[in-house]
Amino acid sequence: MTTFAVEQLDTVQLAAGSAIDGMDLMSPFVWQEDGRYRMMVRAVPNPLTPHDPTGLIALGASDDGLTFAVDPRLAITPGPGADDVGGCEDPTVVMIEPGDGAGGHRYLVYYTGVDATRSQGAMILASGPDLGDLTKCEVVLKAPPGEGNIKEATLARTPAGGWRLFYEYAADGASRIGMAAGPTAQGPWTVQPDPFGIRDDSWDNWHLSTGPIVSVAGRDPVMFYNGATHDARWRIGWVSFDPQFTRVTGRGLEPMLVPPPAVDRAATDIAFAASMVMEGDMIALYFSIEDRILRRALIRRYDR
Numbered sequence: 001m002t003t004f005a006v007e008q009l010d011t012v013q014l015a016a017g018s019a020i021d022g023m024d025l026m027s028p029f030v031w032q033e034d035g036r037y038r039m040m041v042r043a044v045p046n047p048l049t050p051h052d053p054t055g056l057i058a059l060g061a062s063d064d065g066l067t068f069a070v071d072p073r074l075a076i077t078p079g080p081g082a083d084d085v086g087g088c089e090d091p092t093v094v095m096i097e098p099g100d101g102a103g104g105h106r107y108l109v110y111y112t113g114v115d116a117t118r119s120q121g122a123m124i125l126a127s128g129p130d131l132g133d134l135t136k137c138e139v140v141l142k143a144p145p146g147e148g149n150i151k152e153a154t155l156a157r158t159p160a161g162g163w164r165l166f167y168e169y170a171a172d173g174a175s176r177i178g179m180a181a182g183p184t185a186q187g188p189w190t191v192q193p194d195p196f197g198i199r200d201d202s203w204d205n206w207h208l209s210t211g212p213i214v215s216v217a218g219r220d221p222v223m224f225y226n227g228a229t230h231d232a233r234w235r236i237g238w239v240s241f242d243p244q245f246t247r248v249t250g251r252g253l254e255p256m257l258v259p260p261p262a263v264d265r266a267a268t269d270i271a272f273a274a275s276m277v278m279e280g281d282m283i284a285l286y287f288s289i290e291d292r293i294l295r296r297a298l299i300r301r302y303d304r
Contacts, residue, residue, distance in 0.1 A: 001304045002222075004238055004256050004283075010066055012286065012294035014041075018070035020058050022046065024292035027055075027090045027152075029275045030065065030284075037062040037277070039286075040075060040091035040109065040131070046292070053078045054087030054114045059131050065277070065284065066296065075131055076111060083122045083139055084113025092153040092275075093131075094185045107131055108185055110140065110153035110165075121149035123167060125186065140189060141167060141180070150178075154210040155185060156221060156245065164245045165189055166223070168209040174198075175207040177225065179245065196239055196248050198227075203255050204237060206230040211273035214283055219303075220249050224256070224273045224285055234270040235259075236287060257297060259289040268292075 012028060014020070020043035027042040039060045045052040057076035060068035079085040089112040096106050106129045113124040122142040128134040141150045148170025156164045165180045165187070177196065180189035198205050204227025211224040220240040228234040235255035242249055259271035273287045283299040 002240070002250055003302045003304075004252070005300050005302065006257055006297045007282070007300055008298040010296045010298075012065075012296050013067050014060060014294075015067065015069045018058065019072065019074055020056065020070065023056075025294050026272065026288040026291050027274045028286045028288065028294045029091050029093055030277060030286045031093060031095070031275070032277050033095070037065040037068070038093075038131075039068050040093055041294070042089050042091065044291075054118060055089035055112075057088050057091050057111060065279075071132065073132060076109065076126060076134060076136075078114075081113075081136065082115060083142070084111075084115075084124055084136075086114035086116045086118050088113060089121070090152050090274075092155065094155055096185060107134070109134060110155070112149070112151035112153075113139070120145070121151045123150050123153060127186075140165075140187065143169065147171075152210045154213055154223070156213045156215065157185075158245065159243050163187075164192075166195065166210045166213075175209050175228075177208045177210055195241065195245060196251070202253070203227060203229065203235055207232065207234070209234075209272070211236065212276040212285070214276060214278075221245070224276065226272050227255070228270075232268075232270070234272055236271050236273045236285075256299075257285075257287070262290055 023043040024046045030039045042055040059075040060070040062068040076088045092110045094108040109126045112121045123140040125137045126134040150169045152168040154166040163182045169178045179192045179195045182189045207228035209226040213223045215221045222240045236257040237255050238252045240250040267290045275286045277284050285297045
């Protein structure tokens with residue numbers, strides 16, 4: 001039997017003086033590179049007016065994984081294309097090494113583009129040799145008009161070398177998790193059956209959204225996913241898969257992480273997982289609460 005225990009909680013802070021000072025922060029995608037922590041994060045103007053973008057994506061770096069200095073120049077901004085002129089959200093970074101079929105070392109960034117009406121989100125891929133010099137390449141996945149959003153990318157590699165792209169999509173007034181398969185981290189992507197669904201009698205009985213995947217040799221990969229009730233009280237749970245992501249091998253009965261009571265009772269009741277890094281035998285899970293505050297949880301896995 002597998003369980004996960006949260007052993008420490010910390011607030012993630014951005015150094016003052018950046019272009020996103022005073023904005024709400026969410027979707028912190030953190031990874032380790034060259035002995036440092038790097039982060040892409042979505043920033044949202046507060047208050048959000050009808051003329052503001054729903055998101056801007058900034059880039060930061062840290063020595064301790066908790067306090068990040070933000071680059072003065074934003075990494076991804078809206079437009080000029082119609083698919084993201086309304087906002088840029090939910091960055092996910094994939095580092096491509098030489099020999100992985102992408103023309104040498106470079107970065108792939110999957111993000112959500114929001115249209116001008118804020119009525120539809122599409123999955124967009126940007127790439128480049130440097131995160132400060134990205135080129136928007138293509139729309140990867142887009143729902144038909146009127147069918148809602150495709151967003152929140154999570155990528156994982158199988159032991160056979162193939163890739164899986166997990167994403168959130170909208171269906172029947174709720175969020176669900178979809179999955180696509182591809183030969184490389186750039187696709188091309190072929191949509192597969194949904195990897196798992198809601199549970200009618202549980203805390204995740206209405207909404208589902210993707211979260212980061214932990215892959216450790218000799219163990220089934222685990223996704224820390226986001227789930228919610230009809231009134232959108234989001235919590236973080238876990239689900240495990242076989243190595244090829246063809247079936248579910250385990251799933252937590254209760255949420256692993258619940259947000260603390262908000263100081264303002266009108267605040268959004270939400271904890272939403274975005275990324276993870278390994279800290280020795282601990283999992284450092286980066287998430288947001290209230291759609292405005294960044295946190296890190298140190299999590300230990302127990303197998304009995």
